[in-house]
Amino acid sequence: MSKLFAVIGNPIEQSRSPELHHAFAEKTGVDLEYVRRLAPLDGFEASVRDFFAHQGTGMNVTVPFKEQAFALCDQLTERASIAGAVNTLWMTDGKLYGDNTDGQGLVDAIQTLNWPLDHSQILIIGAGGATRGVIYPLVKAGVHKLVIANRTLARAEQLIAALKHTVPEAQLQACSLDELSGDFDIAINATSASLSGAPLNLPESLHFDHAYEMAYGKASSFLDQAAKRGVPVSDGFGMLAGQAIEAFYIWNGIKPDLKDFI
Ligand code: NDP
Numbered sequence: 001m002s003k004l005f006a007v008i009g010n011p012i013e014q015s016r017s018p019e020l021h022h023a024f025a026e027k028t029g030v031d032l033e034y035v036r037r038l039a040p041l042d043g044f045e046a047s048v049r050d051f052f053a054h055q056g057t058g059m060n061v062t063v064p065f066k067e068q069a070f071a072l073c074d075q076l077t078e079r080a081s082i083a084g085a086v087n088t089l090w091m092t093d094g095k096l097y098g099d100n101t102d103g104q105g106l107v108d109a110i111q112t113l114n115w116p117l118d119h120s121q122i123l124i125i126g127a128g129g130a131t132r133g134v135i136y137p138l139v140k141a142g143v144h145k146l147v148i149a150n151r152t153l154a155r156a157e158q159l160i161a162a163l164k165h166t167v168p169e170a171q172l173q174a175c176s177l178d179e180l181s182g183d184f185d186i187a188i189n190a191t192s193a194s195l196s197g198a199p200l201n202l203p204e205s206l207h208f209d210h211a212y213e214m215a216y217g218k219a220s221s222f223l224d225q226a227a228k229r230g231v232p233v234s235d236g237f238g239m240l241a242g243q244a245i246e247a248f249y250i251w252n253g254i255k256p257d258l259k260d261f262i
Contacts, residue, residue: 103137105243
């Protein structure tokens with residue numbers, strides 16, 4: 001019998017996870033079925049319990065349930081615990097386990113592009129859930145200095161105050177979007193501006209050698225401006241595929257090669 005997996009969220013039709021996991025299965029010979037699961041906004045826990053009670057093997061969790069998934073788990077990996085959010089669930093000996101593979105997905109995507117991370121200086125614009133999830137994996141991949149710029153400065157400051165003890169080897173700085181300047185190896189857009197179509201204006205005093213947009217499948221004023229500056233750019237599909245590969249590896253013990261899927 002094939003193993004059953006699902007991605008749970010609300011809404012869920014837009015999710016590309018089934019397509020990715022079926023492609024990984026075809027490449028690796030794993031026999032699986034991977035479905036979309038719409039949970040009511042007030043029914044996340046019941047839907048997860050029902051899935052695992054009916055032979056489900058593993059679940060991915062997407063918007064808006066990652067923090068609820070974190071709260072529901074009996075056991076967390078270190079990176080999920082630091083991220084405060086869970087995107088990968090599985091059950092072992094009656095206990096619900098949770099991991100967060102988003103950050104490693106970003107690291108793998110950037111490394112697959114051959115962009116520099118070791119000893120690098122990185123700018124992340126945005127201080128929401130996605131930024132929280134990537135700080136620890138980026139520093140563990142060798143990032144030396146991380147500046148987090150956010151429209152609401154206090155949110156970037158709070159994030160750094162909460163996480164700095166987990167990455168003592170790195171230099172973390174907060175700044176507001178208005179103060180944005182300096183030289184970076186990579187600038188990462190982790191705002192949801194592209195999802196709403198809002199422009200993000202990058203000042204002339206800001207310089208970077210590569211530009212990574214976490215959103216995918218959307219117009220991005222961040223990437224448009226970066227492309228005009230002539231630097232290499234990427235949207236977030238590689239990060240999505242990277243987090244999916246990490247989840248596939250946790251569940252199936254086989255790691256597909258990210259290069260084959262982006
Ligand atoms: P959150 O809602 O948690 O955070 C949104 C962030 O965007 C906040 O810092 C907010 O600033 C900022 N923001 C929103 N609108 C604007 C604007 N018009 N101008 C400037 N800043 C703005 O979102 P997430 O952290 O969960 O997601 C962020 C992005 O990352 C999304 O595009 C999402 O799709 C993408 N993502 C991609 C993944 C992938 O696999 N590729 C995985 C996870 C996320 P403020 O604090 O001031 O409100």
